[in-house]
Amino acid sequence: MGMIMPTEKIFYEDINRTEFEARVLEVKEEKKGFRVIMDKTCFFPEGGGQPADKGWINGIPVLDVQTEREVICHYLKENPGTGVVKGKIDLQWRIDFMQQHTGQHIVSGALWKVGKYKTVSVHMGSDHTTIEIDSQQISGADLEKVENLANRVINRNLPIEFIMTDEQGIGRFELRKPCPVDGEIRLVQIGDFDCVGCGGLHFENTGQVGLVKATGIEKIRGHARLSWKIGLRAIQDYRQKDKIVAELKTVLETREDHFPAKVRETQAELIQHKKKASLLLNRLAAMMAANLYQNRQGSGDSPMELIIESWTNEDNDLIRRIMKDLLKRHRLLICLVNTMKETVYWSIGCSGEINFDFDRHKSGLLALINGKGGGRHPLWQGTGTKAEGVEKFLTMFRDLPEQI
Numbered sequence: 001m002g003m004i005m006p007t008e009k010i011f012y013e014d015i016n017r018t019e020f021e022a023r024v025l026e027v028k029e030e031k032k033g034f035r036v037i038m039d040k041t042c043f044f045p046e047g048g049g050q051p052a053d054k055g056w057i058n059g060i061p062v063l064d065v066q067t068e069r070e071v072i073c074h075y076l077k078e079n080p081g082t083g084v085v086k087g088k089i090d091l092q093w094r095i096d097f098m099q100q101h102t103g104q105h106i107v108s109g110a111l112w113k114v115g116k117y118k119t120v121s122v123h124m125g126s127d128h129t130t131i132e133i134d135s136q137q138i139s140g141a142d143l144e145k146v147e148n149l150a151n152r153v154i155n156r157n158l159p160i161e162f163i164m165t166d167e168q169g170i171g172r173f174e175l176r177k178p179c180p181v182d183g184e185i186r187l188v189q190i191g192d193f194d195c196v197g198c199g200g201l202h203f204e205n206t207g208q209v210g211l212v213k214a215t216g217i218e219k220i221r222g223h224a225r226l227s228w229k230i231g232l233r234a235i236q237d238y239r240q241k242d243k244i245v246a247e248l249k250t251v252l253e254t255r256e257d258h259f260p261a262k263v264r265e266t267q268a269e270l271i272q273h274k275k276k277a278s279l280l281l282n283r284l285a286a287m288m289a290a291n292l293y294q295n296r297q298g299s300g301d302s303p304m305e306l307i308i309e310s311w312t313n314e315d316n317d318l319i320r321r322i323m324k325d326l327l328k329r330h331r332l333l334i335c336l337v338n339t340m341k342e343t344v345y346w347s348i349g350c351s352g353e354i355n356f357d358f359d360r361h362k363s364g365l366l367a368l369i370n371g372k373g374g375g376r377h378p379l380w381q382g383t384g385t386k387a388e389g390v391e392k393f394l395t396m397f398r399d400l401p402e403q404i
């Protein structure tokens with residue numbers, strides 16, 4: 001790059017400028033696109049926790065913007081050519097990240113003022129902005145104070161100033177946190193509220209942030225990390241939650257302040273119903289098992305007796321309980337099959353001291369229903385996908401005792 005002069009940064013001179021003309025100084029094709037250097041730019045490069053601007057140069061999308069020493073490099077999808085080009089930044093994207101960034105300054109300032117919470121790290125995600133503090137936790141009361149103070153600062157519409165200073169001048173400012181000074185330094189001062197060193201992009205007034213709202217706390221590395229919805233995102237979040245509440249009002253048939261009580265009540269009822277259903281299923285299973293046992297078939301001279309039954313669309317839980325009940329009896333070889341649509345649910349059990357070697361017959365049986373599954377003495381179970389094979393499956397099972 002050698003001879004190329006530092007890029008003139010229009011974004012620092014005029015934050016509201018979205019369109020500009022600039023002279024292309026160099027274009028190089030690289031892996032991630034055409035790297036374009038111009039004499040000046042409105043495109044803010046990634047840095048200081050802020051993402052790069054998006055937009056277009058001669059109508060070609062700008063994929064990324066990075067700083068290499070003092071030179072700003074734009075990465076484009078296509079070659080924009082040489083000479084003078086027209087640049088335009090994506091204003092919606094710019095406003096969103098300025099709301100996130102400026103909002104974060106205000107929230108970090110409020111955290112400091114409310115409880116001397118220091119901001120340790122910040123992350124601007126596409127969904128929300130997180131602020132990690134140097135404390136393990138923050139109380140609900142403190143968090144509300146922080147929200148109120150931050151929104152009060154937004155409502156006061158304080159001026160936000162960008163100040164250039166140096167080692168000598170920095171003593172005049174009351175900084176929220178110390179910052180290293182190496183030559184010139186850029187400070188961001190929000191009225192009489194907050195002052196820190198920062199090279200990012202900010203609005204001219206706090207009112208432009210609109211609104212901030214904390215939406216969650218999680219623990220990370222022994223610190224509390226707070227999620228924030230800032231600016232338009234806070235409104236969108238409110239809108240979405242409003243929709244959910246409206247839907248729940250219909251579903252739960254109650255006012256929103258009654259939701260928790262209503263849900264707890266419904267959960268308690270559900271537990272009662274489940275208990276009752278389980279009790280009734282056991283009773284029904286016992287009756288059906290007794291009936292099956294009465295109709296069991298002897299098996300020639302073999303001391304073994306057979307129970308074979310199949311159902312269509314029966315409750316699999318009920319069948320499991322029937323099997324469990326039958327396994328308590330003696331000298332039985334049991335095969336229960338349930339067909340639901342195209343799926344065959346099979347289970348095979350043997351009770352008492354019968355030594356049934358399922359693995360010996362497994363492949364022959366399961367081939368008939370295109371089945372899979374297994375188990376170990378005294379119970380084997382699985383599924384199959386060939387419902388029309390059930391009859392053959394049962395017939396083959398009926399003949400098994402002859403071979404044992």
Ligand SMILES: [Zn+2]
Nearest residue numbers: 188198199200
């Ligand atoms: Zn900043």
